[in-house]
Amino acid sequence: MSKVEALAPGPAPQTANWRAQLPTLIRVYGIVLTLLLLLTVVTIGNPAFISQQNVFNMASQWAPAGIMAVGMTFVILTGGFDLSVASAYSLCAVVAAYVGQTHAPWVAFAAAIAVGLLFGLANGILVAVVRINPFITTVGSGFIINGVALVMTQNAAFLVDNEDFGILGAGRWHGVPYSGMLLVIFLVVFGFVLARTIYGEAIYAVGGNYEASRLSGIRVRTVVASTYVLMGGCVGLAGCIAASQLSSAQANLDPGIIFDVLTIVVVGGTSLSGGSGAMWRTAVGLGIIATISNGFVLLDISPYYQSIIKGSIIVAALALDTGLTRLVRAK
Amino acid sequence: MVEQVIGNKTTERRDIPIRKRDSNSTIAIRVRNVSKSFPGVQALRGINFELLTGEVHGLVGANGAGKSTFIRMLSGASQPDTGEIEIQGSPLLFEDPRLQRGMGIAAIYQELTIIPEMSVLSNAFLGKVPNRFFFTDKRRMERRFAELSRWMGLNISPHVNAGTLSVANQQMIEILRAVQTDQNVLIMDEPTAPLGPFERARLYDLIGRLKENGVAIIFISHDLDEVLKLSDRVSVMREGQLVETRNASKWTKDTLVRAMLGDVQIVAGEKRSHATDEELLHVSKLALPGRLFGLSFGLHQGEILGIAGLVGAGRTEVLRCIAGAEPSAEGSMRFAGMDCPWPRTIREAIGRGIVLAPEDRKRQGLVLSRSALSNLMLADLHAVAAGSVIDRNKVRMRGETLARQLGFDSKRLDTEALNLSGGNQQKLVLGKWLNRKPKILLLDEPTRGIDLGAKQEIFQAIRRLSDEGMGVILISSDLEEVVEHSDRVLVMARGRQIDILDGRDATVERILNLIFAVESRAIDAGAS
Numbered sequence: 001m002s003k004v005e006a007l008a009p010g011p012a013p014q015t016a017n018w019r020a021q022l023p024t025l026i027r028v029y030g031i032v033l034t035l036l037l038l039l040t041v042v043t044i045g046n047p048a049f050i051s052q053q054n055v056f057n058m059a060s061q062w063a064p065a066g067i068m069a070v071g072m073t074f075v076i077l078t079g080g081f082d083l084s085v086a087s088a089y090s091l092c093a094v095v096a097a098y099v100g101q102t103h104a105p106w107v108a109f110a111a112a113i114a115v116g117l118l119f120g121l122a123n124g125i126l127v128a129v130v131r132i133n134p135f136i137t138t139v140g141s142g143f144i145i146n147g148v149a150l151v152m153t154q155n156a157a158f159l160v161d162n163e164d165f166g167i168l169g170a171g172r173w174h175g176v177p178y179s180g181m182l183l184v185i186f187l188v189v190f191g192f193v194l195a196r197t198i199y200g201e202a203i204y205a206v207g208g209n210y211e212a213s214r215l216s217g218i219r220v221r222t223v224v225a226s227t228y229v230l231m232g233g234c235v236g237l238a239g240c241i242a243a244s245q246l247s248s249a250q251a252n253l254d255p256g257i258i259f260d261v262l263t264i265v266v267v268g269g270t271s272l273s274g275g276s277g278a279m280w281r282t283a284v285g286l287g288i289i290a291t292i293s294n295g296f297v298l299l300d301i302s303p304y305y306q307s308i309i310k311g312s313i314i315v316a317a318l319a320l321d322t323g324l325t326r327l328v329r330a331k
Numbered sequence: 332m333v334e335q336v337i338g339n340k341t342t343e344r345r346d347i348p349i350r351k352r353d354s355n356s357t358i359a360i361r362v363r364n365v366s367k368s369f370p371g372v373q374a375l376r377g378i379n380f381e382l383l384t385g386e387v388h389g390l391v392g393a394n395g396a397g398k399s400t401f402i403r404m405l406s407g408a409s410q411p412d413t414g415e416i417e418i419q420g421s422p423l424l425f426e427d428p429r430l431q432r433g434m435g436i437a438a439i440y441q442e443l444t445i446i447p448e449m450s451v452l453s454n455a456f457l458g459k460v461p462n463r464f465f466f467t468d469k470r471r472m473e474r475r476f477a478e479l480s481r482w483m484g485l486n487i488s489p490h491v492n493a494g495t496l497s498v499a500n501q502q503m504i505e506i507l508r509a510v511q512t513d514q515n516v517l518i519m520d521e522p523t524a525p526l527g528p529f530e531r532a533r534l535y536d537l538i539g540r541l542k543e544n545g546v547a548i549i550f551i552s553h554d555l556d557e558v559l560k561l562s563d564r565v566s567v568m569r570e571g572q573l574v575e576t577r578n579a580s581k582w583t584k585d586t587l588v589r590a591m592l593g594d595v596q597i598v599a600g601e602k603r604s605h606a607t608d609e610e611l612l613h614v615s616k617l618a619l620p621g622r623l624f625g626l627s628f629g630l631h632q633g634e635i636l637g638i639a640g641l642v643g644a645g646r647t648e649v650l651r652c653i654a655g656a657e658p659s660a661e662g663s664m665r666f667a668g669m670d671c672p673w674p675r676t677i678r679e680a681i682g683r684g685i686v687l688a689p690e691d692r693k694r695q696g697l698v699l700s701r702s703a704l705s706n707l708m709l710a711d712l713h714a715v716a717a718g719s720v721i722d723r724n725k726v727r728m729r730g731e732t733l734a735r736q737l738g739f740d741s742k743r744l745d746t747e748a749l750n751l752s753g754g755n756q757q758k759l760v761l762g763k764w765l766n767r768k769p770k771i772l773l774l775d776e777p778t779r780g781i782d783l784g785a786k787q788e789i790f791q792a793i794r795r796l797s798d799e800g801m802g803v804i805l806i807s808s809d810l811e812e813v814v815e816h817s818d819r820v821l822v823m824a825r826g827r828q829i830d831i832l833d834g835r836d837a838t839v840e841r842i843l844n845l846i847f848a849v850e851s852r853a854i855d856a857g858a859s
Contacts, residue, residue: 197719198712205709208698215656215695216710216763217681275700 027324031269034317035287042295049298052175059180060169060245062290064089064238065257066183069264070190071234073282074227076265077194078207079274080127080134082231084119084142086258091149092116092239093249097158100243105165112243113236119145120232124225149251157250160243169244179241186234187286191279203227208275264289267317288313348478349513349544357419359384359435359516359547360405365414367400374400376571378414382516385545387538389562389579391555393591393782396568398551399441402518405549406438419515437509438518441780443525445501447494452476454493455508479507482540484533498525499642506534510541517541518549523557524780527642527808528843535561553782554809555584567591588783610665611802612685612771614653617662619826622648626662626828628821630771635793635803637817639810639842645826646806647690650773653804654687655680667770684770686710688760688777690806692753696760699749703739704730706748706759711767733762736795738788754785761789771802778807790816810839824849 026033042049068085075082092112100108119141126137160166171178194200205213206223214220243249268285270277292313296306360382367375375397382388392398403409405416407423416423418435445454452472453460461468461475476489485507487500496504502525509517523531538548538561552558558565559579566576567590574590612630617623623645630636638646652660655674664673666683674680680687689695697706707730708715715725727744734741737758748756757777764772774793778786793816797803807813813820820837822829824846832841 196721196723198716198721199719201705201708201712201721204701204705205698208700209694211695212698213709215654215677215687215689217678218709219678275698 030320030324031267031281031284031288031317035284035291038288038291038295042291042298045295046298049294054294054298056172056175056177056180058290058294059183060177062286063177063179063183064242065260065264066286067186067234067238067241068231068257068261069282069286070186070279071227071231072261072265073270073277073279074190074194074203075134075231076270076272077203077274077277078224078227079210080224080227081272082123082138082228083135083258084123084138084145085231085235085261086255087142087146087149088116088119088232088235089239089242089257090249090251090253090255091119091145091152092236093243093253094149094153094158094239094251096240096243097160097249098152100160100162100165101158105162105167105244108165109168109237109240109244112240113233116232116234116236116239117229118232120229120235121225123232124228127228128221128225146251153251155251157248159248161247166244166247169241169246179245182237182241187279187283190230191283194279199223199226204275206274260289263314267314288317347540347544348475348482349510349541349546357384358382358417359419361417362405363415363417365401365404365411365416367404367409367411374571375404375411378573380566380573380576382547382549383563384515384547385542386563387542387548387550387561389558389565390549390551390568391553391558391565391587391591392568393784396591397571398568399520400571401568402438402520402549402551406436406518435515436518437512437514437516439505439509439520439522441520441524443498443501443505445493445496445504447492449493450490451487451493451496451504452489454504455479455489455511457508459512475511476507479511483507483510483537497643499527499530502526503530503533506537510537514546516547516549518551520551521553521780522550523552523554525642525808527640528810529641531557553780555587559584559587569593591782592784611667612653613665615663615665617649617652617660619645619648619652619657619660623652623660623826626821626823628828628831630802630804631818632800632802633797634818635797635805635816637805637807637813637820637837638823639813639820639846640823641846642808644823644846646823647775648826649823650687650775650804650806653680653771654685654773656687681710681767684767685773686764686767686769686771687773688764688775690775690779692756692760696763697748697756699747701748702745703748703751703755703759704744707733707744707762707766710763714766729766733766736765737762737792738785752781752785753779754781754789757781757785757789761792765792765796769801771804772796774803774805776806776808778809778812786812810842813837814839814842822846 048054068089072082072085092115095115096108096112098108099111123134123138123141126132126141127134167178169179173181194203202213202218202223205216205218206220210220213223239249239253242253264285265277265282266272266285267288268277268281268283270281292310295301296303296309301309358381360380362378362380365375365378366373378401390398390401400409404411405423444457446457449457452469455476456472461471473489479485480487483503483506485503487496487504493501493504502522506519506522509519523534526534535557538550541548550558550561559582562579564576565579565582565587567574567587569591570593609632610629611632611634614629615627617626626649628636638649640646648657651657652662653664653674655677658675660673662673664671666685671683674683674685677687693699698709704726708726712721715722715729730744731741733739734744739755739758739762743751743755748759751759761774761777772793777789777793781789793803793805805813805817814834814837817837818834820832820834820842822832822842822845827849829845829849
């Protein structure tokens with residue numbers, strides 16, 4: 001580790017006394033250990049888990065939730081929250097499918113992403129400029145967005161009868177799914193934005209201390225609003241991938257996906273109170289949630305037990321994180 | 332005693348609202364050989380300490396000497412590794428701060444613990460609400476609050492939200508809360524830091540009366556004059572050890588400082604350099620509705636202008652107006668020889684080179700969850716970036732230069748701001764702005780609650796910058812500090828400018844006389 005780590009979130013400075021640093025190290029990297037442990041257990045249980053085929057399938061399957069988790073990481077880092085994600089995801093998929101019935105796929109996808117950005121901007125303005133609590137804002141806008149989708153579809157599914165429309169979601173390049181590539185690109189690019197750019201630094205500052213950031217001359221409202229716009233863009237793309245994978249869309253595509261998205265970010269260790277976290281944490285969180293879900297299938301665990309185990313792992317991870325944080329800061 | 336008028340008991344009674352205790356010289360607290368370590372730090376080593384009933388015991392030491400750890404332990408909030416603590420003969424058990432109330436100790440911590448959304452009354456009885464069956468006994472609370480307010484000389488409405496009070500009044504409520512529990516031992520950690528001279532005098536008076544009633548007090552402060560004046564005995568802590576305890580009369584300010592700092596040399600206050608004639612900033616008829624009324628003054632290049640006044644006089648507001656943080660400010664500004672509109676936003680002021688290091692470093696100055704280095708760069712990220720990507724080598728180099736200028740240990744640049752001492756945090760707030768090379772630096776209470784060594788380093792840095800031509804406006808509740816470091820002093824009271832004194836003529840006495848002349852006139856006017 002070179003001395004230029006300062007602005008990077010994550011790694012704590014090393015000192016000679018590693019025993020005293022142990023709680024800090026576990027706090028920082030414990031989540032990585034959890035992932036490695038899970039990977040080992042599932043692989044031993046069923047070696048098919050690490051087959052190329054399975055890994056690519058997972059990447060493709062988790063691309064929508066993962067891409068939305070990238071946007072959600074930004075929102076949560078500024079101390080915000082976006083609960084309208086599930087509705088907006090469905091609406092964007094519906095828009096993509098609707099436009100895709102008559103137009104070229106790229107037009108359909110552009111329209112869906114534009115709709116996502118638009119609702120993101122609305123959320124951003126309400127939260128950052130009008131200053132309504134993000135929880136209330138996004139619950140409210142979630143209802144509106146869901147309503148719009150229902151009105152558009154009259155609660156029927158839109159089917160797209162165009163093979164090219166399926167390329168984004170189901171297409172592969174030498175076996176590697178495009179959707180999975182997009183997921184990785186998003187994680188890497190926005191991880192870099194967060195860790196290395198002025199914008200990223202401002203995100204952490206605003207989430208850590210809004211008032212101090214304002215007094216330091218950071219455009220706090222713009223920064224906060226921008227995270228919702230980014231979230232909207234991610235939701236738009238996620239909706240496109242989902243619609244493309246299914247070659248269809250409906251108003252209630254997957255209402256539960258909001259929990260996956262939030263869980264991915266929070267399990268990774270990004271703090272809900274804002275200001276601390278990182279994109280690599282979201283990547284690890286995604287790995288954990290995807291491994292658990294896929295592991296259940298591969299290890300043939302009864303679906304009745306799946307919820308119990310999944311819930312326990314999530315709560316245990318957070319309890320460990322909170323407990324260690326307290327231990328580290330007990331001064 | 333005082334006559335009692337039958338039928339009008341409650342208003343005429345002058346009873347003291349706390350118990351009278353026997354003040355024969357027993358030991359209230361005995362600490363034997365207590366040590367405590369945290370990961371990587373030995374916070375306390377072998378502390379032996381005795382607090383006698385009815386004494387005021389001063390406790391002094393530089394930041395990080397272990398005072399706060401020590402009193403947290405006495406109040407049961409943290410547990411010693413070795414050694415024992417006895418409170419009135421019975422050993423202290425460490426389970427729950429609430430049990431400590433039963434043990435006879437109340438503490439006022441350095442950080443305010445007021446809950447802003449709750450009423451003053453609820454805050455005053457926080458954690459121990461008088462109740463009847465399951466209901467809070469509001470009438471009893473109000474009666475006791477009124478009794479205590481009168482005794483303490485406070486005039487605060489019990490029904491407003493505590494968040495609307497000034498910091499000084501919040502602190503007085505904090506003190507009232509501790510006093511109302513009527514314990515035998517009261518621990519006060521920096522109780523006077525947010526208070527102005529007026530409130531301080533009231534607190535000194537209160538301490539005297541508590542003592543008369545047999546309450547033992549541990550009094551912690553960086554203001555050594557105050558400690559020497561109030562205490563019967565004074566103990567000095569240094570690097571986690573209790574170095575020495577003497578009667579207050581056996582200490583002088585110099586011997587205290589020497590004991591606190593060990594072998595460190597103290598640099599004498601530098602001679603004032605004379606400001607140039609070139610006026611950098613001229614403010615005329617600055618007004619903020621209801622708060623400030625027509626202030627006009629200039630700031631020269633290389634000058635340090637002090638603003639002196641009581642808490643609530645409007646000093647902070649003046650700085651906030653100049654820094655563009657008060658959109659409703661009115662007035663005209665001449666900056667670097669040119670008339671320009673009053674800055675309406677922070678960014679506008681920063682663009683001109685006017686920056687504010689605010690009063691509350693934790694809430695307004697720093698992002699505590701980020702590293703020291705990140706905080707230093709916060710106000711000028713574009714300078715360390717190529718395009719929009721931050722250049723980490725540049726960041727590191729700038730950070731190290733700033734650390735050298737401020738006397739900040741460059742090994743701690745990667746530490747989270749949260750884990751730094753008050754003095755180091757203040758250096759970061761200052762460094763963040765120095766990084767922008769401002770033309771005018773506005774400093775609001777830059778030395779509150781920080782130790783002597785750090786204070787000196789901060790003032791040396793400020794003086795060096797003003798010598799290079801930067802204009803500085805300085806606010807401090809410590810009037811001696813204002814007098815010592817300012818080239819001129821603007822005296823304020825009740826939102827008005829009273830006078831501007833030349834540095835050579837400014838003395839604490841003269842400033843206080845000016846202020847109190849206005850204050851007493853205002854009080855007379857109010858009474859008639």
